[in-house]
Amino acid sequence: MxxxxxxxxxxxxxxxxxxxxxxxxxxxxxxxxxxxxxxxxxxxxxxxxxxxxxxxxxxxxxxxxxxxxxxxxxxxxxxxxxxxxxxxxxxxxxxxxxxxxxxxxxxxxxxxxxxxxxxxDRAALAALIPGKNGRFMVIDLGANADVKPYNLVEFARMGRVYFESVLGFVKPKVGLINIGAEEEKGNELTKEAYQLLKADTTINFIGNVEPREVTDGDVQILVCDGFTGNTILKMYEGVVKNLMSMIKEAMMSTTRGKVGGLLVKPSLKEFMAKHDYKEEGGAALLxxxxxxxxxxxxxxxxxxxxxxxxxxxxxxxxxxxxxxxxxxxxx
Amino acid sequence: MxxxxxxxxxxxxxxxxxxxxxxxxxxxxxxxxxxxxxxxxxxxxxxxxxxxxxxxxxxxxxxxxxxxxxxxxxxxxxxxxxxxxxxxxxxxxxxxxxxxxxxxxxxxxxxxxxxxxxxxDRAALAALIPGKNGRFMVIDLGANADVKPYNLVEFARMGRVYFESVLGFVKPKVGLINIGAEEEKGNELTKEAYQLLKADTTINFIGNVEPREVTDGDVQILVCDGFTGNTILKMYEGVVKNLMSMIKEAMMSTTRGKVGGLLVKPSLKEFMAKHDYKEEGGAALLxxxxxxxxxxxxxxxxxxxxxxxxxxxxxxxxxxxxxxxxxxxxx
Missing domain, CATH: 3.40.718.10 (Isopropylmalate Dehydrogenase)
Structure with missing residues (x-):
């Protein structure tokens, strides 16, 4: 190669x-x-x-x-x-x-x-992201700021082939990122996309996934427009970065915390390494x-x-x- | 009252x-x-x-x-x-x-x-959220899944009055949540909204704010459609929850980490209390x-x-x- x-x-x-x-x-x-x-x-x-x-x-x-x-x-x-x-x-x-x-x-x-x-119809950016219970893939991460409902079906199919061929996953779960668990929730895009995804027999569609659950890593393929996907990715980055820095600051504000901080440092480092996006390399343009x-x-x-x-x-x-x-x- | x-x-x-x-x-x-x-x-x-x-x-x-x-x-x-x-x-x-x-x-x-x-034209949900360097407000948090560009100007104006009257803030900064710092970035909604916000002399518009920077808390008022706002809010909740639980797990996996964990516990508790959304009470329907x-x-x-x-x-x-x-x- x-x-x-x-x-x-x-x-x-x-x-x-x-x-x-x-x-x-x-x-x-x-x-x-x-x-x-x-x-x-x-x-x-x-x-x-x-x-x-x-x-x-x-x-x-x-x-x-x-x-x-x-x-x-x-x-x-x-x-x-x-x-x-x-x-x-x-x-x-x-x-x-x-x-x-x-x-x-x-x-x-x-x-x-x-x-x-x-x-x-549309190419999309997809990356594997470390979640709590496993890796998940968000498609699209920002190639298309505006999409049509059908595009999300294409994204789901691409994600499925990625998980099956590259990762050897059987019947990966597909979720639609949405602001509500129920079928009728969301904006015009997600409401229409829901019906199309539900009707697609080639994928294992499990319904809406709220952003709160995205990082759980229980659903492998998460489809959305590129604006939402990019927002999800950058929020994840920003919150992890700020949270770690704030936790560090909170620990360093007391002597007890400082000593404890030194002791937990190796665990935190290992944790950060495991959850580092650099491990996955990059996003694929599918x-x-x-x-x-x-x-x-x-x-x-x-x-x-x-x-x-x-x-x-x-x-x-x-x-x-x-x-x-x-x-x-x-x- | x-x-x-x-x-x-x-x-x-x-x-x-x-x-x-x-x-x-x-x-x-x-x-x-x-x-x-x-x-x-x-x-x-x-x-x-x-x-x-x-x-x-x-x-x-x-x-x-x-x-x-x-x-x-x-x-x-x-x-x-x-x-x-x-x-x-x-x-x-x-x-x-x-x-x-x-x-x-x-x-x-x-x-x-x-x-x-x-x-x-549109009512919107707004809440104060604790950020790294101060509290910030996201409008709309989910009242309107789809909006027109002008609605974001209304949201910005409501946010401004909230910060000035309720919090005594002078000239709070207004940012547009967008997937790119540059003026021409984003989807159809944010591109148009950018121009309207820029032209509005009643607010202190500072440009686009990427989701990565939202939780910094440097920009007080962050406007977006309700789908995006709800996504931001729920990602924040989900990432904090998962991260804290994963950190705990990582610490508990070694004896050294366990001891350290006990020592840092009070600092982390104080930190979590400070960053608890319950402190702010709720979202206002403006x-x-x-x-x-x-x-x-x-x-x-x-x-x-x-x-x-x-x-x-x-x-x-x-x-x-x-x-x-x-x-x-x-x-």
């Missing part, structure tokens, strides 16, 4: 990108093409030992920055690290692309360079006719490594092929 | 309702009318000591349950505890109503029995021509007491009067 890695995407590029990519090469044996300014990538590569036959550089002189309009930037900057990485997949020279570029740029790359799977993994903008080497691992998993388990076969059966 | 208390609303009615109401009578000196089956309310009242001239019972033989269609239930059950409480406000016999009934029933009561303030406080369905005596305190504060600080004066000026 060959993965195209956007060497200049994310806050810590190219250092952390290259570091994580090499870790993935050494641990998982993947082949990679890193796109970006040759001399910069070479300088980073010089720091590590690895099988030289597995790593290539594709020189790319431009970078797409976060404040650029994604579609325009992607069209104009033909020599950008992100565009070059997507081109490799389109040309069949790579099997997957990993980038920590902006959501907009990755979405544009997925839709305009690689293209949607035939028959799919619905495009290629494997696209979006790493978090603030990714470090470990997050990049895991993003490559995720790409490899999707490839090894034949996610795309199985999904397309399923689609053919459904029609 | 006289507060109508729905004696049968919430999971722990009438015990906790009566207990909290009497605490409020004794601590804040408010007068109350408790609606509900006379004999049940009397049996609860018999447990406490209080100034008999301050407490009345209004016999009401029916109860609106959570699974009833709110509008129909409110119209048909004229002798329900909730309907009776709202009637008291409409007839001018009470200055506020406090209930832990369903959001739908309270909304129906506010809109159909009391009625909107003239010129207001935009109706009367004071309506919705207590959480799972409210205990303390939550009811605080809900009554909140009603008293809104009354004492002249929230409704000031809001209407402001509206007249704006037009």
């Amino acid at each position: 060959r993965i195209a890695v956007d060497g200049m995407g994310g806050d810590h590029a190219p250092q952390e990108v290259v570091a994580g990519t090499i870790q993935a090469v050494n641990e998982y044996g993947v082949n990679v093409v890193i796109t970006g300014p040759k001399e910069k990538i070479e300088a980073e590569l010089a720091k590590y030992q690895f099988d030289k036959t597995k790593v290539e550089i594709l020189d790319a002189r431009e970078v797409i920055s976060l404040d650029e309009a994604p579609v325009i930037a992607l069209r104009r900057k033909k020599d950008s690290s992100l565009r070059r990485a997507f081109d490799l997949v389109r040309e069949g020279k790579a099997d997957a692309v990993v980038s920590a570029g902006s959501t907009g740029a990755l979405l544009a790359g997925g839709l305009l360079i690689i293209g949607r799977i035939k028959g799919i 619905g495009v006719d290629g494997l696209v993994i979006k790493a978090h903008g603030s990714s470090d080497a470990r997050a990049y490594k895991n993003a490559l691992r995720q790409a490899k998993k999707l490839y090894d388990r034949g996610f795309l092929k199985i999904y397309k076969e399923n689609m053919a059966k459904e029609q | 006289r507060i109508a208390v729905d004696g049968m609303g919430g999971d722990h009615a009438p015990q906790e309702v009566v207990a909290g109401t009497i605490q409020a009578v004794n601590e804040y000196g408010v007068n109350v009318v408790i609606t509900g089956p006379k004999e049940k309310i009397e049996a609860e009242l018999a447990k406490y000591q209080f100034d008999k001239t301050k407490v009345e019972i209004l016999d009401a033989r029916e109860v609106i349950s959570l699974d009833e269609a709110p509008v129909i239930a409110l119209r048909r059950k004229k002798d329900s505890s909730l309907r009776r409480a709202f009637d008291l406000v409409r007839e001018g016999k009470a200055d506020a109503v406090v209930s832990a009934g369903s959001t739908g029933a309270l909304l129906a009561g506010g809109l159909l029995i009391i009625g909107r303030i003239k010129g207001i 935009g109706v021509d009367g004071l309506v406080i919705k207590a959480h369905g799972s409210s205990d005596a303390r939550a009811y007491k605080n809900a009554l305190r909140q009603a008293k504060k809104l009354y004492d600080r002249g929230f409704l009067k000031i809001y209407k004066e402001n509206m007249a000026k704006e037009q």
Whole structure:
């Protein structure tokens, strides 16, 4: 397998990108093409030992920055690290692309360079998130701020194939994120989507899931529009961050708490590591006719490594092929 | 001041309702009318000591349950505890109503029995929530699953008057909950609402606030549609609950952690108490021509007491009067 890695995407590029990519090469044996300014990538590569036959550089002189309009930037900057990485997949020279570029740029790359799977209306971002009782997947995490009810059915089907093929899950539960447990609750979108999901015999739809229960991890696939999914994801991040910092502060305000804090530190650290989104690597852009993994903008080497691992998993388990076969059966 | 208390609303009615109401009578000196089956309310009242001239019972033989269609239930059950409480406000016999009934029933009561303030398009639920650096208010928390962009401007104005009149805040900051910091980000609703909020000279609009930053508490008033607001609120509840339970579990898995856990317990307890939504009492239904406080369905005596305190504060600080004066000026 060959993965195209956007060497200049994310806050810590190219250092952390290259570091994580090499870790993935050494641990998982993947082949990679890193796109970006040759001399910069070479300088980073010089720091590590690895099988030289597995790593290539594709020189790319431009970078797409976060404040650029994604579609325009992607069209104009033909020599950008992100565009070059997507081109490799389109040309069949790579099997997957990993980038920590902006959501907009990755979405544009997925839709305009690689293209949607035939028959799919909307591509969506999906990530595995650690919950209390297991991992769950929220689709869409922000690729589509506004969607039509039917799109949520597509998301559910993509999620099902992901859980079945990549994770080996049997009949994963599908829930509709909604502000009320009852069928008639919600906004116009969720009310209509509920009926469509209920009528779909290809998925194991269990009804509405309130945001309060999302992080329980009892329902594997949670579908929603991208605005809601992004809100869920960012609330989770923000609340965990603030809560941990406030708890720390509360403990440090008394001597007793300080001593206790030192004692519980290893447990908390282990806990935080287990619930770190970096473990999962990134979000997959599902619905495009290629494997696209979006790493978090603030990714470090470990997050990049895991993003490559995720790409490899999707490839090894034949996610795309199985999904397309399923689609053919459904029609 | 006289507060109508729905004696049968919430999971722990009438015990906790009566207990909290009497605490409020004794601590804040408010007068109350408790609606509900006379004999049940009397049996609860018999447990406490209080100034008999301050407490009345209004016999009401029916109860609106959570699974009833709110509008129909409110119209048909004229002798329900909730309907009776709202009637008291409409007839001018009470200055506020406090209930832990369903959001739908309270909304129906506010809109159909009391009625909107003239010129207001949508009433909205707003609550003060403890954040890292201060309290913040999310409007709307779930009264309107779908809204028009202009409604968010109304919500912002109501929030401003709340912070200025009730909390004595000068120029509270108003933020639009959105999935991106930049002006052009978001869905159709937030993109349009951004422009309207920016153009409104009566509020201190500071731009978009990402869900990740909501619980920082740096922006006082956060406006959004009710679906998003409810999602934010329920994610906060769910993540805090799950995180605390997971942290506890992590600590209890080692001896060292157990000892440390015992030592940090008082700090964590104090922390949880400070960040307990029950401290704030409930959500206010803003935009109706009367004071309506919705207590959480799972409210205990303390939550009811605080809900009554909140009603008293809104009354004492002249929230409704000031809001209407402001509206007249704006037009």
